[in-house]
Amino acid sequence: MSIIEVTNLSKRFGDLEAVKGISFSVAEGEIFGFLGPNGAGKTTTINMLTGLARPTAGRITISGQDGIKNIKKVQRFIGIVPDESNLYNELSGFENLVFCASLYEMGKREREARARELLARFGLAGTGKRPFKAYSKGMKRKLTIAAGIIHDPKILFLDEPTTGIDVESAGQIRELIKDLNRKGTTVFLTTHYIEEAERLCHRIGFIVDGKVVAVDSVNRLLRETQQENTVEFTMDKRKAGLESLLQKSFPGITVKEISAHKVRIASPEEIELMPFMQFFSANNIKIKEAKIVRPTLEEVFLKITGIKIHKLNKEKEGGAK
Amino acid sequence: MSRAFWNILLKDIKTYYLKPPNISWGIIFPVSWTLMFFIRSGGAVDIRGILPGVMALSVLFGTTSMLAVTITFERRQRSFERLLVAPISLNQLMLAKTTGAIIFGVLYAFVPVLFAAFLIDLSGINWFFTFISVLLIAVTSTFLGLFVAVSVSEVFEAQTFSNFFRFPMVFLCGLFIPLHNLPVFLRPLSYLLPLTYGADMLKFSINHAGSIPVWLSILVLVAYGAGLFLFSTYNIQKKWID
Ligand SMILES: Nc1ncnc2c1ncn2[C@@H]1O[C@H](COP(=O)(O)OP(=O)(O)O)[C@@H](O)[C@H]1O
Ligand SMILES: [Mg+2]
Numbered sequence: 001m002s003i004i005e006v007t008n009l010s011k012r013f014g015d016l017e018a019v020k021g022i023s024f025s026v027a028e029g030e031i032f033g034f035l036g037p038n039g040a041g042k043t044t045t046i047n048m049l050t051g052l053a054r055p056t057a058g059r060i061t062i063s064g065q066d067g068i069k070n071i072k073k074v075q076r077f078i079g080i081v082p083d084e085s086n087l088y089n090e091l092s093g094f095e096n097l098v099f100c101a102s103l104y105e106m107g108k109r110e111r112e113a114r115a116r117e118l119l120a121r122f123g124l125a126g127t128g129k130r131p132f133k134a135y136s137k138g139m140k141r142k143l144t145i146a147a148g149i150i151h152d153p154k155i156l157f158l159d160e161p162t163t164g165i166d167v168e169s170a171g172q173i174r175e176l177i178k179d180l181n182r183k184g185t186t187v188f189l190t191t192h193y194i195e196e197a198e199r200l201c202h203r204i205g206f207i208v209d210g211k212v213v214a215v216d217s218v219n220r221l222l223r224e225t226q227q228e229n230t231v232e233f234t235m236d237k238r239k240a241g242l243e244s245l246l247q248k249s250f251p252g253i254t255v256k257e258i259s260a261h262k263v264r265i266a267s268p269e270e271i272e273l274m275p276f277m278q279f280f281s282a283n284n285i286k287i288k289e290a291k292i293v294r295p296t297l298e299e300v301f302l303k304i305t306g307i308k309i310h311k312l313n314k315e316k317e318g319g320a321k
Numbered sequence: 322m323s324r325a326f327w328n329i330l331l332k333d334i335k336t337y338y339l340k341p342p343n344i345s346w347g348i349i350f351p352v353s354w355t356l357m358f359f360i361r362s363g364g365a366v367d368i369r370g371i372l373p374g375v376m377a378l379s380v381l382f383g384t385t386s387m388l389a390v391t392i393t394f395e396r397r398q399r400s401f402e403r404l405l406v407a408p409i410s411l412n413q414l415m416l417a418k419t420t421g422a423i424i425f426g427v428l429y430a431f432v433p434v435l436f437a438a439f440l441i442d443l444s445g446i447n448w449f450f451t452f453i454s455v456l457l458i459a460v461t462s463t464f465l466g467l468f469v470a471v472s473v474s475e476v477f478e479a480q481t482f483s484n485f486f487r488f489p490m491v492f493l494c495g496l497f498i499p500l501h502n503l504p505v506f507l508r509p510l511s512y513l514l515p516l517t518y519g520a521d522m523l524k525f526s527i528n529h530a531g532s533i534p535v536w537l538s539i540l541v542l543v544a545y546g547a548g549l550f551l552f553s554t555y556n557i558q559k560k561w562i563d
C-alpha cells in the first residue's frame with residue numbers, strides 16, 4: 001500500500017520550472033530514494049511534500065490525507081531532516097531535542113525521556129550539554145536526525161543526509177536510517193551519491209532536470225537495462241591473437257580484451273562457461289577467475305539519463321570535520 | 322494556546338530577551354534620553370513632562386529591534402523553517418514569536434517609571450490607562466517590527482528599515498514637538514502614525530494632557546495592530562512558504 005502518492009506535481013519559480021509534473025508513490029515501510037544531480041529538483045520536491053513550498057500544480061496524498069490542504073495535520077506524523085543542520089546554536093543538544101519535542105505537543109517528562117534516549121542511541125549522550133554550535137558537522141547532522149524523529153514519525157524525510165560530512169559519521173547515519181526503517185518508519189530520502197542509493201534504498205527514483213525518468217527497485221533497474229550477458233575471464237598469461245581466435249571459434253559473441261590478462265565476452269544469449277574453459281585449456285591458458293559482469297547502477301543511470309553522476313568518494317569534498 | 326506556543330515563547334525569552342545586552346538596553350535607553358533632555362534644558366528638566374515620551378520610545382525601540390533577532394536572524398540560520406513545518410498554525414506561531422517582544426516592551430516602559438519614582442511625586446497618574454496605553458504601544462510597535470522582519474531577509478536590513486519608521490515617528494508623534502507646533506503639511510502624516518495615538522493616550526493617563534479622545538486612540542491602535550499582524554502572516558504565507 002502506498003503511503004505517499006504524488007500526481008503531476010510541479011513547481012515553478014518565476015520562469016524556471018524546477019519540478020515538471022512528476023508522479024510517483026512510496027510504499028508503506030520502504031526506504032525510497034530520490035537520486036539525481038545537483039539542481040535536479042530534489043529539495044524542491046521534499047519542500048513541497050513537507051509543507052515548506054507550495055506546489056504550482058499537482059496532488060499530494062500522504063497517509064490518506066491531502067498533503068496540500070491538510071498539511072498541518074500531515075506534519076504531526078512526519079519527521080523532517082533538512083539538507084543543512086538547522087537547530088539552535090545557543091541551545092545544548094539536549095535542550096534542542098526537548099524544544100523540538102514540544103513543537104509536537106509532547107509532555108515535559110516524555111520530552112526529556114525521549115531526548116535522553118535519542119542522545120544515547122546516537123552516541124551523543126556525553127555531549128548533550130554542549131551548545132549545538134560546538135558540535136562537529138557529523139554530530140550536528142546526527143542531532144538534526146534525532147530532532148526529526150523525536151516525535152516518532154510514521155514517515156521520515158531526509159534531504160541529502162550524508163552530504164558534506166565525514167565518512168565515518170556518514171556510515172553511522174546510514175545504519176541509523178536502516179535501523180529506523182526496520183522498526184517500521186517509512187523513509188523518503190534524496191541523495192546525489194549513487195552508492196548510497198544502491199546500498200540504502202529499496203526503491204529509487206531517478207530525477208533529472210525536474211523530471212522523474214525512472215522509478216523501480218535497484219534490482220529491477222539493473223536487470224532491465226542489461227541487454228547482454230557478459231563474462232570476464234582472468235588468464236594467467238597473455239596470448240597474441242586471442243581475440244580473433246575466440247571470435248572464430250564462437251561466432252555470435254563479442255570479444256573485448258580489457259587488459260593484458262583480461263578478456264570480456266558478451267552475448268545476447270546466456271553464456272555457457274564449459275566450452276570456453278575447454279577452449280582456453282586447448283590453448284594452454286589457465287583461467288584464474290571467471291565472473292559474470294553486471295552493469296553498475298552508475299551505468300544504468302548513465303544509460304537512462306545520459307548523465308554521469310557523482311561517486312560516493314565525493315564525500316571527501318565536504319571534508320572531514 | 323498550545324504547548325508549542327508556550328515553549329516557543331519560553332525559548333525566545335531564555336535565549337534572547339533575558340540576555341545581558343537586552344536587559345542593559347532596557348536600562349541604558351531611558352537613562353540616556355532623560356540625560357539628553359537634562360543637558361538640553363540646562364538642568365531644569367520636567368521629568369513628569371517627558372515621562373510619556375521616554376516610556377513610549379523605550380517600547381518602540383526595544384520591541385522593533387528584538388524582532389530583527391527572533392525572526393530575521395532565525396530565518397538566516399534556517400531554524401525558522403523548523404517552526405514553519407511544525408504542526409502549529411501560522412497565526413499561533415507568529416503570536417508566539419511576538420509575545421516575548423510585547424512582554425518585554427511593557428517591562429521596558431516601566432523602567433523609566435521606576436527611576437522617576439525615586440525623583441518625583443507620581444501621584445495622580447491613571448495607572449490603568451497607563452498600562453493599557455503601554456500595552457497597545459508595545460503591540461503595535463512589535464507588529465510593526467514583524468512587518469519589517471517579514472519584508473527583509475538580512476538583519477542589517479531589518480535595522481535600517483526599522484529606522485525608516487522609527488525616527489520619523491519620534492519627531493512626528495507629538496511627544497517632543499506638540500502636534501499643533503508642527504508645520505501644517507506634516508500634521509496629516511502624524512495622524513497616520515500609530516505612535517501618535519499611543520503617545521497621546523500616555524499623555525492623557527500621566528499628565529491629563531491628551532488631545533485625541535481615548536476611545537479613538539484605542540480603536541486606531543487595535544486596528545493598526547490587527548492590520549499589521551494579518552498583513553505579516555499573509556506575507557509569510559506568500560513569501561516564506563514559496
Ligand atoms: N526558492 C527558489 N527560487 C528560485 N529558484 C529555485 C528556488 N529553489 C530552488 N530553485 C531552483 O530550482 C532548481 C532545483 O533546485 P533544488 O530542488 O534545490 O535541486 P536539488 O535539491 O536537486 O539540488 C534549481 O535550478 C534551483 O536553482
Ligand atoms: Mg538539494
